[in-house]
Amino acid sequence: MEYNTERTQLHMPEYGRLIQQLVERCKTLPTKEERNEMSEAIVDFMGQRNPQLRDEEDYRHKLWDHLFILADYDLDVDSPYPIPAREERQKPPEKLEYPKLQGEFKFYGKSILQLIEMAIAQEDGEEKEALIEVIANNMKKSYNIYNKEHVTDDVIFRHLKELSGDRLDLTGIDSLEKSKIYHSSTRNKNQKNGQQNGHNPKSRHKNQPNKNRRK
Template sequence: MIKEKKYSKESAHDVVFNLEYNSERPHLMIPEYGRHLQKLINQAVAVENRDERNKMAKYIINVMGNLNPHLRDVLDFQHKLWDQLFVMSDFKLDVDSPYPILSREVLQMKPDRLEYPQAFPKYRFYGNNIKYMIDVANKWDDGDLKSALIKVIANHMKKSYLSWNKDTVKDDVIFEHLYELSDGKINLLESSEELINSSDLLRTNQRSSNKISNSIPQKPKIMKKGKPNVPTHKNQNRKPQQ
């Protein structure tokens, strides 16, 4: 028979009042590793012998790697684990790391502000890339290569115009916008240049939109209630031969 353990009132009192609640415990730097690993790192910080601290740090790194096997395919896997080790130790662990030791200042450093493109362009339907292409064309010397680039830009502008505006547009409108966006350096208003037909551009836009819609997964069709369609055979009603 299994004997039940008997606890005195004093021992039960100690168990109840010595419970450890998460609200009373120290904050975890990286909760994904759990509190046991955090306690192990705290013990490594308290060790006075440097050689012993190095051994404990390598052991902790192995444990962290086993807890996250999916990180083994990530570039600089060991480097990331060592950085996390110093973060969880609150940068108090003094050990020999095979990588540059992460500091609190580097961790709290803010990235540089990104330079966003023009916020409010006049002709938004052309996009910012068209303006970049026009600026590149302005820097090129006159010749066949520059003329070909300007024609490509004008046709793309017409395609973008038709995608967001009317079903047709005159080439003079595109040439006026091109003249304005190029600061008067590209002038096709008096040229005999003809752009691609509007119907051909609309057909291209429709073809590209159909490819996008076909790539999106559609919901399965719900069958209506009714009798199932049982396939019939020609010889189904024929009597068997005797």
């Protein structure tokens, strides 16, 4: 009985033992013509066993790369694609860059950075001020949700200044009314609560007596 520990190592286990054995058989063929013919058949068989690869771009190239990996890069055949090198697979992956929003500002999210860049690119005017108002509103909401505490407008303006690299500085500008920042929703909520409690200002006039009504 043959144990797996005595068999050739599976270089790509997802292809299974059968394809690995076919590749090993191909390596032992005496002529290059025979090896070319068998390697073509193996690649076709690999594509049939893994039909999901056909949805990927240039999947035939990937199959040929996998063939050489299965052969441990020791297969003398004519490949229609550049033969991969062992060093390419052994090369460690590139280090991923961390998001720019870290520490104090991580709860704002990437969308805030994108909006800030859009505001910076716009010319000064009402549209730019409206966009900055949207940014400040969303920053304040995100801050309150994440920290579960009230934050003053001055803190939001300071964070906006830092995130924009000092290019959006509202700390000393009066053209943007601070009362607009994240207070409109609060007023609407208070009005709604007042209507539910029976304090509808429109209905108040209906209940007032008419002084000119005849007695």
